[in-house]
Amino acid sequence: MTIEFVKADAQQIYNDLIRRFENALKVTLYQGDERRIFLEQLSLVLVALYNAIDDTGKQNLLRYARGEPLDALGERMNTPRLQAQKAVTTLRFTLSAAQPGDITIPAGTRGTPDGKMFFATKQNLIIPSGSLTGDVQAESTETGETYNGFVAGQINRLVDPVPYVASVSNIDTSSGGADIEPDDDGINVWSGYRERIREAPSKLSTAGPEDAYIYWAKTADANILDVAVTSPSAGEIKITVLMKNGAPTTQAILDKVLAICSSKKVRPLTDHVTVAAPTTASYDITLTYYISQDSADSEASIRSAIEDAGGAVEQYKAWQNSKLGRAINPDYLRQLMLNAGVHRITLTAPAYTEVAVDAVPTVGTVTITYGGLE
Numbered sequence: 001m002t003i004e005f006v007k008a009d010a011q012q013i014y015n016d017l018i019r020r021f022e023n024a025l026k027v028t029l030y031q032g033d034e035r036r037i038f039l040e041q042l043s044l045v046l047v048a049l050y051n052a053i054d055d056t057g058k059q060n061l062l063r064y065a066r067g068e069p070l071d072a073l074g075e076r077m078n079t080p081r082l083q084a085q086k087a088v089t090t091l092r093f094t095l096s097a098a099q100p101g102d103i104t105i106p107a108g109t110r111g112t113p114d115g116k117m118f119f120a121t122k123q124n125l126i127i128p129s130g131s132l133t134g135d136v137q138a139e140s141t142e143t144g145e146t147y148n149g150f151v152a153g154q155i156n157r158l159v160d161p162v163p164y165v166a167s168v169s170n171i172d173t174s175s176g177g178a179d180i181e182p183d184d185d186g187i188n189v190w191s192g193y194r195e196r197i198r199e200a201p202s203k204l205s206t207a208g209p210e211d212a213y214i215y216w217a218k219t220a221d222a223n224i225l226d227v228a229v230t231s232p233s234a235g236e237i238k239i240t241v242l243m244k245n246g247a248p249t250t251q252a253i254l255d256k257v258l259a260i261c262s263s264k265k266v267r268p269l270t271d272h273v274t275v276a277a278p279t280t281a282s283y284d285i286t287l288t289y290y291i292s293q294d295s296a297d298s299e300a301s302i303r304s305a306i307e308d309a310g311g312a313v314e315q316y317k318a319w320q321n322s323k324l325g326r327a328i329n330p331d332y333l334r335q336l337m338l339n340a341g342v343h344r345i346t347l348t349a350p351a352y353t354e355v356a357v358d359a360v361p362t363v364g365t366v367t368i369t370y371g372g373l374e
Contacts, residue, residue: 003064005057008050014043062197066183070193077200081193082222084143087177088252089119089155089170091138095127096166103127103164110159111138111168113150118142118159119174138170140177145223147177148247175250178222208268213239216266217275220256223247228278228324228358237261237273240358242324249277280362283320283328283350285313288369292343296373305340307368312336317363325357343374 017039022029029036058064065073071081091111095103105125110118119138127134140147155170184192196218202211210229217227217239226242241249241257258275260266267273291302306312316333320326328350337345355361 003058003061004054006050006054008047008054010043010047013046013050014040017043017046062194063189065194070183070197074193074197074200077197079197079200082178082181082219084180085176085178085222086143087119087140087147087174089138089150089174090135090172091119091121091155092133092135092169092171093125093127093162093165094133094167094169095131095164097164098130098132099127099164101129103162105134105136105162105165108160109162110141111155111170112157112159113154115157117147119147119155119170135171140174143177144179145177145244148173148175148223150174173248175247176221176223176252181222203266208237208271212266213237213261213273216261217241217257220260221253224253224257225322226324230358235270235272237267237271238358239273239275240278240324241275242278242360246321246362276358278324278358278360279356281328281353281355281359282362282364283353284364285316285333285350285366285368286348287333287367288346288371289337289342290344290371290374291341293373295341295343298341299373302341303370306337306342307370312340313366313368317366320361320363324360325355326361327355328353328361346371 018029018036021035021039029039055064059066059069062070062073074080093105093109103126105121105127107123108120109125110120112118118141120141121136121138123136125134125136150170151173152171153169155174156168158165158168181193181196184190184194190198196215199211199215199218202209203215213229214227217229218224223244224241225244228240228242230238230240232238239257239261241253243249243253254275254277258273261275262273289306291299295302304311308314312333313336315336319332320328329352330347330350331352333350334345334347
């Protein structure tokens with residue numbers, strides 16, 4: 001259902017203007033009449049005005065609000081938007097040789113993977129005399145998801161020279177960076193910040209409902225995409241956390257979720273809460289597709305829409321692992337491919353498979369064969 005506070009029908013507004021003008025002046029405005037041309041232009045202004053009035057009304061509703069109006073609705077539920085976060089990693093500094101005295105590497109010393117993105121140490125690191133290496137926590141100098149995913153060894157260029165330090169390298173994958181929480185994911189209205197506001201009333205319960213645990217878990221990190229809450233036995237609560245873009249659920253994230261959901265203001269007294277990363281349900285994709293002879297002129301573009309990055313196969317993989325417990329459904333892959341212009345599909349794998357509520361489907365081998373025109 002679409003709510004309209006003001007109906008901005010351009011043709012209706014234009015017809016109404018002409019009718020009112022003709023009735024008022026007792027004249028007929030024929031095509032080409034300067035007054036009719038003027039009213040035609042005026043109708044465009046009124047359409048824009050009606051749309052603005054309609055949009056202003058919609059900004060008072062959770063379904064349509066965006067930006068600052070959505071923030072204001074969140075304030076009413078004591079649910080502020082999650083702010084951008086910096087990524088963290090562990091940097092290992094290696095000396096050129098063991099030194100007779102302690103070597104201090106000051107806080108703020110930076111390493112970079114590419115000369116454009118920087119990670120700075122959070123505190124002083126002291127490498128004791130006789131030692132060659134020392135480890136210290138570092139965080140990105142700016143916020144954002146783009147600082148995530150640098151695997152061990154990629155952050156390997158020292159920006160700020162320190163005496164006796166020969167090299168630097170991260171020893172774990174950078175994670176935890178996040179952009180400011182979006183209104184929604186751009187596809188599903190009930191996602192992102194908007195969905196958290198809708199879930200906010202559940203946090204007021206002290207009975208430990210599923211929705212309350214989901215709400216509180218999502219407040220831990222803006223990169224949390226989905227949460228599943230199960231009760232393996234009486235009094236036992238298991239919270240499963242899925243991250244955006246297939247990113248691993250790190251121990252740091254699990255610890256943050258556990259700390260929030262174990263708070264005495266959140267957790268019912270009799271609940272024992274544990275937090276875990278999702279298990280995986282592996283599936284393969286094996287298929288052959290054909291394009292109709294009638295679409296021969298579009299053969300290259302259709303193949304691109306199937307196999308390239310952002311194509312139907314990649315869209316399916318992203319959809320399949322974007323929600324916990326989502327059944328492995330090959331029909332959706334067929335739908336995406338047919339929408340892209342494919343004529344016929346011979347699909348060997350995957351087969352429809354139910355998935356546990358705390359598991360996420362993860363693709364294994366992908367074999368896409370183009371069978372040609374038919």
